[in-house]
Every structure is written in C-alpha cells, then in structure tokens.
Amino acid sequence: MVTEERARRGTARTDGGAIAPETEEKELGDEMWRRRLGALLLRSPPASSSTAPSSCQHRRHHLLLPSEEPLALGRLARLFTSQAGSDGGDTLKPFIAFVLGGPGSGKGTQCTKIASDFGFAHLSAGDLLRHEIASGSEKGELILDIIKEGRIVPSEITVELIRKAMEMSNAKRVLIDGFPRCEENRIAFERIVGTEPDIVVFFDCPEDEMVKRLLSRNQGRVDDNIETIKKRLKVFENLNIPVVDYYSSRGKVHKIKATGTEDEIFDAVRRLFSSLSRRAYDM
Ligand SMILES: Nc1ncnc2c1ncn2[C@@H]1O[C@H](COP(=O)(O)OP(=O)(O)O)[C@@H](O)[C@H]1O
Numbered sequence: 001m002v003t004e005e006r007a008r009r010g011t012a013r014t015d016g017g018a019i020a021p022e023t024e025e026k027e028l029g030d031e032m033w034r035r036r037l038g039a040l041l042l043r044s045p046p047a048s049s050s051t052a053p054s055s056c057q058h059r060r061h062h063l064l065l066p067s068e069e070p071l072a073l074g075r076l077a078r079l080f081t082s083q084a085g086s087d088g089g090d091t092l093k094p095f096i097a098f099v100l101g102g103p104g105s106g107k108g109t110q111c112t113k114i115a116s117d118f119g120f121a122h123l124s125a126g127d128l129l130r131h132e133i134a135s136g137s138e139k140g141e142l143i144l145d146i147i148k149e150g151r152i153v154p155s156e157i158t159v160e161l162i163r164k165a166m167e168m169s170n171a172k173r174v175l176i177d178g179f180p181r182c183e184e185n186r187i188a189f190e191r192i193v194g195t196e197p198d199i200v201v202f203f204d205c206p207e208d209e210m211v212k213r214l215l216s217r218n219q220g221r222v223d224d225n226i227e228t229i230k231k232r233l234k235v236f237e238n239l240n241i242p243v244v245d246y247y248s249s250r251g252k253v254h255k256i257k258a259t260g261t262e263d264e265i266f267d268a269v270r271r272l273f274s275s276l277s278r279r280a281y282d283m
C-alpha cells in the first residue's frame with residue numbers, strides 16, 4: 001500500500017507496483033478501486049482514541065470503517081443511483097455528516113475520535129486527493145499543483161473520489177471530512193451523489209490558532225508552509241464559509257468551539273453525536 005507519508009508529500013509511488021499505473025487501473029476498473037479503497041477502509045480504528053495521547057506525527061488521517069462491516073458493492077451502487085435523494089422510506093441511505101472548519105481547526109483529529117467511538121466511516125477528501133497524487137496518475141499531477149497553491153480541486157474529481165469511497169465502504173454512517181470546500185463542490189455533490197448531508201459539523205477556530213497548529217503539524221505536507229497557509233485561509237473565508245452559511249440556513253449546522261485540548265473539544269463532539277436522532281444509529 002502507498003504510505004501516507006508519500007501521499008502527503010505528493011510524490012510518485014516507489015513501492016514497485018502495489019498500486020498500478022493509471023492505464024492499468026483503467027483496465028482493472030472497479031475491481032481495482034474495490035481493492036485499493038477496501039484496504040484503506042478496513043483499517044481498524046484505535047481501541048480508544050478519546051483517551052489516546054495526541055500526537056500529530058503519529059496520528060494518521062484515515063478512512064475508517066468499523067471492521068465488522070463487509071463490503072457490498074451492489075447495495076451501495078443501488079443506493080446512490082435509483083434511491084438517492086428520496087426522502088421518506090429510504091432506509092438504505094447512509095447517515096452523512098459533513099465535517100467543516102478552517103485548515104488546522106482539528107477536523108481530522110476529531111473525525112478519528114468520532115469514527116472510533118460512534119462507528120462512522122471517516123472519508124477525508126484531502127486524504128483521497130493525496131492518495132490520488134501518490135498513485136502517480138495524470139490527475140494526481142494536477143491535484144498536486146492545486147494543493148500546493150491552496151486552491152480547490154475541480155468538483156468532478158473530488159466528488160468522484162468521495163462517491164467511490166462511499167460506495168466501497170458500504171458504511172451506514174459516514175463522516176466526510178473537509179468537503180465541500182465551496183458552493184460549486186456542494187452543488188456537484190448533491191447532484192452526483194444525489195443526496196444532502198444529514199448534519200454539518202463546523203469547527204470554529206481562530207485564525208492564529210489554526211496557523212500555529214498547521215506550522216507545527218509536521219507531517220511533511222506540501223501545503224503546510226506559511227505562504228500556502230495564507231492562501232488556504234483566504235479560500236476558507238471566501239469560498240468555504242458560504243457553504244456553512246447555506247447549511248445554517250437549512251438548520252443543519254452544529255457549530256463546535258475548536259479551541260482547548262483535543263479531549264475538551266471531543267466532549268462537545270461526543271455530546272452532539274450522542275444526541276443524534278435514532279436514524280443515525282438504527283440503520
Ligand atoms: N485541540 C487541539 N489543540 C492543539 N493542537 C491540535 C488540536 N487539535 C488538533 N491539533 C493538531 O493541529 C494540527 C491540525 O489538526 P488536524 O486535525 O489535522 O486539522 P484539520 O484536519 O482541520 O486541518 C495537527 O497537528 C493536530 O495534531
């Protein structure tokens with residue numbers, strides 16, 4: 001498997017074929033996707049991340065799926081085609097939480113804890129994009145250029161990666177971390193996947209705190225430098241906040257104060273996820 005270190009750095013693979021080049025990937029199609037994402041998704045969450053020490057170097061952003069849930073492509077394929085978007089009686093639709101907040105607000109950190117404690121699959125849009133970079137595909141080169149600049153990757157690329165990851169996970173509860181980044185992303189998701197999120201969790205963090213965290217994140221990311229961080233913060237204000245405003249107007253946003261220790265923040269997160277309607281957990 002491609003290491004996350006390589007994915008973060010955006011360098012081409014060097015593992016001698018664990019991931020096929022793009023041409024081969026096309027031929028292998030869905031089967032390759034199933035194996036690639038299945039391997040990522042089936043990594044088990046830590047036994048008790050809420051009490052684990054916080055460590056930016058060793059904490060990984062995961063695609064987490066409760067390990068007892070098998071892959072079932074057919075069911076999800078049905079879900080996101082014929083049934084998607086229907087309101088009443090759609091018992092197969094997963095419970096979807098978008099997790100938003102500025103760069104460094106702690107989205108990934110808190111998602112790892114939610115995945116572990118509440119049985120959500122954790123789909124990080126940034127990780128999916130970095131994984132595509134690490135695959136060495138042509139699309140990956142484009143993504144790398146955009147991420148270095150702190151800009152937003154075209155919606156069709158990101159939505160397709162998320163859609164496939166959801167399909168492969170077959171999860172009943174999904175966290176989509178760091179997406180949608182702009183209104184265009186949001187509209188594309190709702191059109192292509194055919195559904196809206198059930199809730200939107202918004203981590204509210206002051207800029208100076210986010211900058212401090214990003215500069216000490218220390219994961220070798222190409223975008224964790226002060227120049228790119230400034231651009232990312234502008235993109236967040238100008239393009240991402242309107243998405244939060246849109247969902248606020250639809251009564252879906254749960255704002256969480258993202259300062260304090262990871263565990264203090266998770267206390268508020270835990271209260272929110274414990275209070276979710278039965279629909280989230282009865283599926
Ligand atoms: N409450 C916190 N206090 C201090 N540092 C934090 C806190 N939450 C997360 N971090 C650290 O800040 C950095 C950014 O967190 P991360 O979860 O990656 O944020 P995001 O996904 O929103 O960019 C990481 O190094 C992480 O370990």
Ligand SMILES: O=c1ccn([C@@H]2O[C@H](COP(=O)(O)OP(=O)(O)O)[C@@H](O)[C@H]2O)c(=O)[nH]1
Binds near residue numbers: 104150152177
């Ligand atoms: O839906 C997304 C998610 C991420 N990105 C790009 O990937 C970068 C890193 O995103 P990630 O969510 O990993 O960063 P974080 O906010 O967690 O620091 C962003 O700055 C964007 O350039 C994007 O274009 N669309």
Ligand SMILES: [Mg+2]
Binds near residue numbers: 178
């Ligand atoms: Mg993140």
